[in-house]
Structure formats: structure tokens, C-alpha cells
Amino acid sequence: MDTTGAAGAAGLTRAADAAGPDGGLADALRQHAAARFSGPLRVTGDPGGIIFLAEGGICGCQTPGAPGLEAILLRSRRVTEADWEAAFSAAAVNGRPMAAELIARELLGAGEAEALLRTALADAIFAVLGGRVDGWTEAPAADCLLPLTPPARPGWLLAEATRRSQALAALAGPPVSPRDRVTARPATLRASTAHASGPGAGTGEADVLALCNGRRTVRDLAFALGRGLYATQLELARMRDRGLVAIGSYGADSVSPDGLSGIPSKVGDSDQTSAGLPRRHADRPAAQRPGTASRRYLAAGIQLLRPRSAGSGAPGGNHDPSP
Amino acid sequence: MSRLQASLRQFLAVEGVRTAAVIDIATGMIVRSVGKPDPDLAATAACVADEARVAQGIPSADSRAGDLVEIATVTGSRLQVSRVLQGTPAPGLLLFVDLERGKSNLGLAALQISQLSPAVLA
Numbered sequence: 001m002d003t004t005g006a007a008g009a010a011g012l013t014r015a016a017d018a019a020g021p022d023g024g025l026a027d028a029l030r031q032h033a034a035a036r037f038s039g040p041l042r043v044t045g046d047p048g049g050i051i052f053l054a055e056g057g058i059c060g061c062q063t064p065g066a067p068g069l070e071a072i073l074l075r076s077r078r079v080t081e082a083d084w085e086a087a088f089s090a091a092a093v094n095g096r097p098m099a100a101e102l103i104a105r106e107l108l109g110a111g112e113a114e115a116l117l118r119t120a121l122a123d124a125i126f127a128v129l130g131g132r133v134d135g136w137t138e139a140p141a142a143d144c145l146l147p148l149t150p151p152a153r154p155g156w157l158l159a160e161a162t163r164r165s166q167a168l169a170a171l172a173g174p175p176v177s178p179r180d181r182v183t184a185r186p187a188t189l190r191a192s193t194a195h196a197s198g199p200g201a202g203t204g205e206a207d208v209l210a211l212c213n214g215r216r217t218v219r220d221l222a223f224a225l226g227r228g229l230y231a232t233q234l235e236l237a238r239m240r241d242r243g244l245v246a247i248g249s250y251g252a253d254s255v256s257p258d259g260l261s262g263i264p265s266k267v268g269d270s271d272q273t274s275a276g277l278p279r280r281h282a283d284r285p286a287a288q289r290p291g292t293a294s295r296r297y298l299a300a301g302i303q304l305l306r307p308r309s310a311g312s313g314a315p316g317g318n319h320d321p322s323p
Numbered sequence: 324m325s326r327l328q329a330s331l332r333q334f335l336a337v338e339g340v341r342t343a344a345v346i347d348i349a350t351g352m353i354v355r356s357v358g359k360p361d362p363d364l365a366a367t368a369a370c371v372a373d374e375a376r377v378a379q380g381i382p383s384a385d386s387r388a389g390d391l392v393e394i395a396t397v398t399g400s401r402l403q404v405s406r407v408l409q410g411t412p413a414p415g416l417l418l419f420v421d422l423e424r425g426k427s428n429l430g431l432a433a434l435q436i437s438q439l440s441p442a443v444l445a
Contacts, residue, residue, distance in 0.1 A: 076412035110326045112444035115354045115416055119347050150325055160352055163365065167351075204380070204413060226412065231349035 023133035029154040032056065042139040046132040047178075047219075049124065052144040057151025058121065060144035065127030065178060066229040067222055069120045069146050075226025079107050098146050117148040123228035126161040127178065164230045172241055174249070176233045178219040181248045184212035205239060212245050327355040330443045334420055337435045339402075339427030345443065348372045348379075348407075348414040361421070368419065371405050375417055393437070395429060402427050406440050418443055 025043060029051070032041065036056040043049050049063030062068060073079040083105070091101040099117070102108045108116070168175050211224050222232040239245045327345060334343035335358055342364060344356035351369035361367075371394070378391045396403040402422040407415055418440050422432055 072412060078412045109410070109445040111330055111442075112411060112416075114325060114327045115345055115347075115444065116411065118354050119350070119352065122352055123350075163352075164350070167369070228349060234350070 022129045023135070025129060025133045025136060026158050028136060029058070029158065033154045037138075040139040040142050040144075041136055043128055043133060043136045045128075045134040047127060048131070048134075049128045050139060050142070051125070051128070052142075052147065054147070054151045056154075058125070058154055058157055059147040059149065059151035061121055061124035061128065062144070063124045063128050065131055065219060066124045067120070067226060068124065069116055071223055072116065072120060072226045072228070073108075075224065083107055099149070114148070117146060118152060119228065121148055121152060122157055122160045123230055125157045126164050127229050129158070129161045130165060131178075168230075168233060168237070171234075171237045173237065174247075176218060176237045176240070176247060177249070178222075178229055178233070179217050181214055181217055182212040182221060182236055183214040183246045183248065184209040185244060185246055205235075205244065208235065208239065209244065214248075218247075325355065327443070328357055330445075331355060331357040333439055333442065334436065337420070337422075337432060337439075339422040339425075339432065340420055341401075341423060342419075342421040344368065344419045345408070346372050346405075346417040346419050348375050348417050354416065358421075367403075367421075371403070371419055372417065375405060375407065376414060379414055393433065395433060397424070397429065400424050402429050402432060404429075404433050404436050406436060408440065408444055410444060416444070 023045075029041075032053055033056040037053050038055055039053060041051045041053060043051060047063050047065030049061055049065065051058060052060035052062075067075070070084070074081055074084060079102070084107075087101045087105055087107060088098065090096070090105075091098045094101075096104075099108075099113050103110050103113055207225065208221065211221055216224065218233055218236060219229060221236070222229045225232065227235075236245060236247060240247050331343045331345065334340055340358065342356060342358035342361055344358075344364065345354040346352065346368045347354055349372075351372035353365060353368045356364060374394055375391065378394060391407055393407070394405040396405075400423070402424050404420045404422070406418045406420075408418055409415075418436070420432070420436050
């Protein structure tokens, strides 16, 4: 383990070791909590992020891996953009915390703000710990836009992250990664599988299906919908089991002949892919499309009409280069 | 002092209440809880959140029936009242109250819980 710095209460600037899937970050957070550390902790990796600590508790986490409270409130239309911007400006001018401004303007209740901040914080910590952790360092002081008051205990957040990982692992089928791409299955295929396995898409699922275009990842969908990463992973896993979406594993170059990974494949032998496109069979000759033969004869006719080049004795330039 | 915890403590005054908690329906996470420590509360919360999510997803035969408001569960020794807290982004938050069956009346407890619940998120 590389201990290159000793700044701050806990004195930790470290490269990740092999202490666990999180590279030892969970232990580091416990040590910072025990040392009652205050300040930001920058975590490098994928997605990485910044964890804000106050007196050993965790009061915020910014990560590109999970939507924060701002994205959740705006995307879910719980708070309009105009109201958010007005509150943001007023908070900046008055030097007031953003959460207090939202509560003062009656855009959120105090209890609701705390509940949503705790939910978003748990999701962000889960995203950071569930990704790749290369290392962490105590960063220079920085402000957290929406700090949780009072801060959450690291032990509770770590236990919640573990519970979520276990719950995802226990689901049927391959685990849904934040980087997997999601495709809505065509309505005809959805209808056939949904009939066998339960009700079709509900109203909330219709919103998800509208965004599953095969290019968005699970993480992208969480941001677009204004929902937590874990909640989106869970919902997509359930929708995959019901045949509503197909989930392509991260790094897969192409869709397998039986469809994207993790779908109960009922279309493997059909002539259509899960996305509804014509299937190409490598072991079969290309299908003769209508009009192919007539186009070939037309091209041959055009060749006959071309002027003969000098020395060529046959139409179409059957040229003999010999003297 | 947590505002959420302070408002949840009011439920402990209701006859027979063992535990009161706010649960995130989307994830099954206990956001805050008060009352007697219960090692099974995390598992119970996940199950209650699943029930609420399924109940919210069932299309009603009567479109005028409205959204899910409350789920009541009765076991041999317990009464559990789960009430959807209005206002939060869908699928929302759930107020979960666990009561001793021998010390509680379901109708009265549900009434008292419904009267106290608007203060939880305020």
C-alpha cells in the first residue's frame, strides 16, 4: 500500500489495495469516521467521486455514477427549473445553504429534504463503492451544494451499499451493471412474453421503455429519469425478466444470435433480432431478395449498349491485349 | 437533531407502537427509524416496499379508485400499517408502523397514524 501523504486527521492519501472489491475504501471511511475527520475525500476510479465528511459523518457525495438530489428533483419535476434557479440565486446572494432555501420557499418540506438527501447519498456511495476504486486522497476544502444535516454514519451507508449489492446479485439472470446498454423490445415480442409472465408495462415502465433506445446505459437512464442508480438497476432487472427490455453487457461487440445477454430468449430461432431487425445467419446463404435477378439482367443489358473500345471484338470490352 | 427522527418519535405515543420508520419504496431502504431495535427491520422494510410497489403497479378495474394510500398487515402478534407519504417523487416514501396486536386496535391505530403522517415530511 502506498501511503504518500499524511494530511488531515486520519492522514490518508492512498492507492487502492486488494482489501476488497472497493479497494479498501470502506475501511478508510471507517478510519476517517473514527478520527472525526472533516473535509472532502476525492476518490479516483470509475466512476469515482468526492465524499464530503463532517466530524466523521458523511454529509454528501458527488459522483458521475449516480444522480444527485438536483437531478432527481428536476427530472422528476418535483421542483421546476425556474424555482430551482431562483432558489439557487437567492442562496448564493444570501450565503444560505441551498436546502434551507428550498425549505424556506416551501418547495420542499424539511423532513422530505432530509429523506431525499439520505436516499440520494446512499445511492451515490453505492455507485462509488460498486465501481472501480483506484485510490483516494484528502482534497482541499470544497463546498457541498446540498449537505445532509445531520450527517449519516459511514457504517449505515456501507451496510446499505452491501445490502444493495447482495440484492442485485440475488436476482435471476446476470447482474445489471450501470454501464450496460438497454434496448426496449418490440411491442409484439413484449406482448408475447408479458402474456406468459405477468402484466404488461405499467405507467412508470412506459417512461423507462420510451428511453431504452440501445444507446443509453443504465446509468444514463437513471439520470434521464431522475431516479436512483440502484432503483433503476432493480427496475430494469425486473423488466428484463418479464421480457420488456434487453440488456447488453458492457464491452459486448455485438448481439449474440440468441439476443442480448440476459433475455429469456424466445426469439433465438426466429428471423428477427430482439430489436426487430432481420436476422443474418452466418451459416446460411444470403436470402434472395425480390428484384435482385432482374437488376442483374438490367446491368448486363447496359453493358451491351456501351460503345466497343478499339480492338475489342465483343460487346462489353472483351479486350485481348496481345498484338 | 434529525427533523425526520423527531417527527417519527411522535408515533411512539400511539398505543402499542414498537417501531416507526420511513422506507424508500424504490429501494426498500430504511431512511430513518425510531423505536425498539429490530434486527429483522431491514428485511421487513424490503418486503413492505416490494408489496407497495406491486400494489402501485396493479391497474385498477375502477379508474376512480385512485392511488395506493395504505397497506395493513395482520399477523398472529403484530399489526403493521404502511402509509404512502404524498408529495415525494414517484414511487415515493412509505411510513411504516409496527404495532403489538394485543395492545392495539387496527382501526384506531390507522386513524391516528393517518392524522400524524402529514407532519413526517413537513
